[in-house]
Amino acid sequence: MAFEEFVVSGYGGYRSEGRTLRHRDPDVDTVVLIGGALQRKAAWGRFEAVLAERFHVFTVDLPGWGDADTLPAALGVDFLAGALHDLLEAAGHGRGQVHVLGASYGSGIAHRYAQTRPCAVRSIVLAGPLLWVPDAVREDLRRSVDLLEDGRMEEFAELSADVILRSTPGARVTRQAAVRRILHSMFRDIVGADREKYRHNTLRLLRQTPSPQPPITVPVLVVTGEHDRFTPPDLCREVASACTDARLVLAYDADHAMHLELPARAGDLLTRFVTGESLDGLSYCHPVEYTATAPSESARPEAAPSALTAMA
Known part of the structure; x- marks a missing residue:
C-alpha cells in the first residue's frame, strides 16, 4: 500500500507543492505527473492508482495550478520547467532520473524540462500535447x-x-x-x-511557441485518443516527428481526455512504456507509429528522417 508524502518549494518567489505516493519497494522508478487545466495534484484518480502499483508517483501543483501560487502569464514554460526541477529536488527525486508525463497544458512543461534537464529524465510521455495552440x-x-x-x-x-x-x-x-x-x-x-x-x-498558452532545440533524445511517447480534435492526430505526429526516439499511440474510443475516460488502459500503456515493454499489438489502440530514427522493439525498414511509420 502506497503512502503519501508532501513537499513545498519556492522558485523565483512562487510557491509549488508536490505529493509523492511512495511504493513499498524503495528502488522502483518514479513517475511524475503534470496536469492540464485546473488539474490538482491529488485528483488523478484511477489512472494514478494503476501507476502506483508499480512506481513511486509524484504529482505536482506548479505555480498556476491547484494549491500553488498564481503565476503571471508573462512567465513561461522555461520558468515552469525550473520550478518543476526545484520541486523534484525538494522532494528528493532530483537524485535520480524520473519518467515525466505532461498532459494537455502540462505537456509543454514536460517537453521543456526534457530539453533543459536531459540528464534528469529517463523518458517523457506527452498526452494530448499542447506545446502550442492549434x-x-x-x-x-x-x-x-x-x-x-x-x-x-x-x-x-x-x-x-x-x-x-x-x-x-x-x-x-x-x-x-x-x-x-x-x-x-x-x-x-x-x-x-x-x-x-x-x-x-x-x-x-496562447503566447507559447514551441522550442524545437535542442531535440529530445530520451524515449518519447506521444498519445491521445483517436477522436481528439483539440490536439488531433496530425498535430501529435508533428510533435513526435521532432523527437529522435518517439512513438505515437492513438487510443480507440477516446478523445483528448483519455486518462479520465479510460484510466486503466492509459495506466497500462504508460506502465508498458516506462518499463520498456513492447507497445505493438495492444488491443486498445491503433498500430504504433515510430519516428524513423527511433529504435523499435523489433527490426523494421528504414524510412525518411521526418516520417512516422505505422507498425502492425
Whole structure:
C-alpha cells in the first residue's frame, strides 16, 4: 500500500507543492505527473492508482495550478520547467532520473524540462500535447478568458468542456458524457484564485511557441485518443516527428481526455512504456507509429528522417 508524502518549494518567489505516493519497494522508478487545466495534484484518480502499483508517483501543483501560487502569464514554460526541477529536488527525486508525463497544458512543461534537464529524465510521455495552440481552437480559448472575466460562468463552462472534449462527429467515446459533466461542473464552479490561475495559464498558452532545440533524445511517447480534435492526430505526429526516439499511440474510443475516460488502459500503456515493454499489438489502440530514427522493439525498414511509420 502506497503512502503519501508532501513537499513545498519556492522558485523565483512562487510557491509549488508536490505529493509523492511512495511504493513499498524503495528502488522502483518514479513517475511524475503534470496536469492540464485546473488539474490538482491529488485528483488523478484511477489512472494514478494503476501507476502506483508499480512506481513511486509524484504529482505536482506548479505555480498556476491547484494549491500553488498564481503565476503571471508573462512567465513561461522555461520558468515552469525550473520550478518543476526545484520541486523534484525538494522532494528528493532530483537524485535520480524520473519518467515525466505532461498532459494537455502540462505537456509543454514536460517537453521543456526534457530539453533543459536531459540528464534528469529517463523518458517523457506527452498526452494530448499542447506545446502550442492549434489555430482551430485559438479563438475559443481567447473567448473562454473573456467569458470568465465577464462572470458568464455557464457559458464559460460549456465552452471549456467542449474545447477539451471536442471529438469526431458521431464518434463513440467511452465515458465522454460522464467526463463532460465533471468538467462542466468544475469549470462552472471555479472561484477566486482558481479563476486568476486559469486566466493567466490560458494567456500564457496562447503566447507559447514551441522550442524545437535542442531535440529530445530520451524515449518519447506521444498519445491521445483517436477522436481528439483539440490536439488531433496530425498535430501529435508533428510533435513526435521532432523527437529522435518517439512513438505515437492513438487510443480507440477516446478523445483528448483519455486518462479520465479510460484510466486503466492509459495506466497500462504508460506502465508498458516506462518499463520498456513492447507497445505493438495492444488491443486498445491503433498500430504504433515510430519516428524513423527511433529504435523499435523489433527490426523494421528504414524510412525518411521526418516520417512516422505505422507498425502492425
